[in-house]
Amino acid sequence: MVPAPRPRAVFVVVALAWGLVPRAAGAQFGTRVTASLDVGAATVAYDEFERASLLSITPSVRVEGARTMFVVRGAYSRFETGSTSLQGSVAGSLVSPAFWNLRGELFATASATRYRNFSAASNLGALGRLHYATESYGAWGGAGAGFVAQGDFFPDALYQFDTGVWRRIGRTVYSVSATPTWVGRSDMVGVGTFAPAGRVDYTDYAASMRWQHPSAEFVATAGLRAGAGPDRLPGAKRWLESWTTIWVSRRLALVGGIGAFPTDVQQGLPGGRYASAALRVATGRPPVNDPAVRAELTLPYELNRLRLGRLFPERFTVADDQASGLRVITVRVPDARRVELMADFTDWLPVPLERVGNDSWRLATVIAPGVHRVNLRVDGGPWVVPPGLNAVRDDFGGEVGLLVVR
DSSP states (O other), X not given: OOOOOOTHHHHHHXXXXXXXXXXXXXXXXXXXXXXXEEEEEEEEEETTSOOEEEEEEEEEEEEEOSSEEEEEEEEEEEETTSOEEEEEEEEEEEEXXXXXXXXXXXXXXXXXXXXXXXXXXXXXXXEEEXXXXXXXEEEEEEEEEEEEEETTSOOEEEEXXXXXXXXXXXXXXXXXXXXXXXXXXXXXXXXXXXXXXXXXXXXXXXXXXEEEETTEEEEEEEEEEESOOTTTSOSOSEEEEEEEEEESSSSEEEEEEXXXXXXXXXXXXXXXXXXXXXXXXXXXXXXXXOOOSSOOOOOGGGGGGOOSSOOOOSEEEXXXXXXXXXXXXXXXXXXXXXXXXXXXXXXXXXXXXXEETTTEEEEEEOXXXXXXXXXXXXXXXXXXXXXXXXXXXXXXXXXXXXXXXX
C-alpha cells in the first residue's frame, strides 16, 4: 500500500515563501509576485456530518511571469471538536507565444489533504489546453490525465476534458464550462475516503460571473453534476456559491463566502455547505484577485493579454490640463492592445489608459506636485520604467521610474 503524502511540508514551504519569495523573485525582470495570508473562521456542514465551526490560516504565493504562472497554497484548519486538517497545493502554468488569437497552455498541479486520524488524499495531474482569446470573448478546450490516491490505497488513474467559453462585458466576465472526468477506483474502499468502489464517470457543468473593481470583487458560480448516481458518487448534484473580496487598504482585505460544493474526488473532500469570513493581509493588492478556495492558475479570460513578443513604450509625457486642473499622461506604444499605469498616486492599482489614435494612450488624473514612482505595462507584459524617467529600486528589488511633478 502507498501512504498518501503529508501536506505539512508543502504548508511550511508556503509559509516560508510568503515572507521570502516576493523580495527574491521581484528582483527578476518581468516577474510579479503576490503573497497573501488569510486568517478566518467558517461554519461547514459536510455531507452526512453535523455542522461544525472552524478556524483557518491560509498562506498563498503567486508568481507571474510574461507567459508563466506559479501558485503555491496551504491551509491549516482547526475544528471545534479539536480535529485538524492540512492542505497543500502546487500548480504551474506555461503559455505559448500567440499565433493569431490562439495560444497553447500546459498546466500541472499536485495537492495533498490530510485530516488527523480520519482520512487522506493526494493527486498529481497535467492538462494541455488550446485557447482562442480576443479582448472581449474567447473559448478553450483541452485534455489531461493524472493519478488520485485515497487513504492508503494505490493511486487510481484520472482522465479529464476541459472545455468552455467566456465573454467580457464591462467589468464583468461570464463563463460556461464542461469538465468530463473519469476516475478508475480500486475494488475496495478504505475507511475515511470519499469515493466509491469501481470506476466513476461524471461531468461537471458550471456557469460563473466575475465582477471586478479596483477595490472589490464578486464571484458567483452555479454547477450541475451529471452521470454519477448517488450510489457511485454521493453528495450534491447541484450547487451555488459566491465570494466577495473588499480591499480596505493596499495590503488589507475582507473576504467572505457562502454556498455549497460537490464531492471533490481529487482532493478527497466530501460535499457540503459553508459560510466563511476572513481577513487577508497581502504584500500588495493584486491586479487579478482570486478568492476561490481551490488553487487556480491562468483563467481562460486572462490569456488575451499574453502575446507573441513584448511591446515597450516609446514616449512618455505629462502635461497640465488648464481647463480641468488634471495632469494628462500620454504614452506612445505602436501596435498595443492595452496599456496600464501603476503608481503611488493610483495607490499602486493598475489603471487602464484610453486609446487616442493608433499609437497613443492617454490618462487624465490628479497628481500632486512632488516626486512620484510610476511603472507601465503593455498587453499584460512585465511592468517597466516609462521612457525618459530615471529608474530606482523598489521595496521588492524591482525597478520603478521617478516622475517629478512641479
